[in-house]
Amino acid sequence: ATTPVKEVVMQVYNNFKMIHPDFTFIIDDDLDQEVISPIFHDHLEQILIILGDNAVKYSTNRPEVDFSLSRSAKFVEIGIQDYGEGIADDEIDKVFDRFYRVDKARSRKKGGNGLGLAIAKRLIEGYHGTITLESTLGSGSVFTIQLPIVEAIDE
Ligand code: ATP
Numbered sequence: 001a002t003t004p005v006k007e008v009v010m011q012v013y014n015n016f017k018m019i020h021p022d023f024t025f026i027i028d029d030d031l032d033q034e035v036i037s038p039i040f041h042d043h044l045e046q047i048l049i050i051l052g053d054n055a056v057k058y059s060t061n062r063p064e065v066d067f068s069l070s071r072s073a074k075f076v077e078i079g080i081q082d083y084g085e086g087i088a089d090d091e092i093d094k095v096f097d098r099f100y101r102v103d104k105a106r107s108r109k110k111g112g113n114g115l116g117l118a119i120a121k122r123l124i125e126g127y128h129g130t131i132t133l134e135s136t137l138g139s140g141s142v143f144t145i146q147l148p149i150v151e152a153i154d155e
Contacts, residue, residue, distance in 0.1 A: 132144045
């Protein structure tokens with residue numbers, strides 16, 4: 001399967017805007033043409049929904065989520081940035097573990113099982129991509145996904 005990445009990111013971004021009218025969503029798109037990645041459409045969509053849902057769910061400072069799109073020779077890069085509670089350095093790797101939730105009591109109020117990020121990471125790595133997290137406790141997080149590109153086509 002191959003999927004046009006920019007199209008799916010735009011579609012998910014537009015859906016988030018509709019579902020969360022109280023939030024600001026920004027997209028910083030550096031791609032001048034569509035990029036195709038060898039991933040199932042539904043899997044890419046699921047990954048973006050998991051990360052977008054978390055960005056909304058754990059937001060504290062301001063209700064904003066910034067998406068970004070860029071590419072290198074062989075990879076397309078998607079960023080999802082929030083201005084939420086952030087994640088401490090020693091939790092950065094653990095949040096990708098199944099059933100792991102930072103601060104169980106606080107997280108329980110927000111609902112969830114601690115599975116979303118584990119599923120996202122497994123899917124991404126199954127397609128030979130990577131997911132990384134940079135975060136500052138109290139000010140927010142950026143999740144960055146890299147997925148391989150198969151070809152670039154004109155728009
Ligand atoms: P679900 O199973 O519904 O996805 P969840 O949100 O608890 O529930 P994950 O998406 O795997 O599960 O996230 C694991 C934990 O990582 C969360 O419980 C939360 O503590 C932390 N976390 C995830 N995303 C963010 C974020 N954007 N900002 C701050 N903390 C986050």
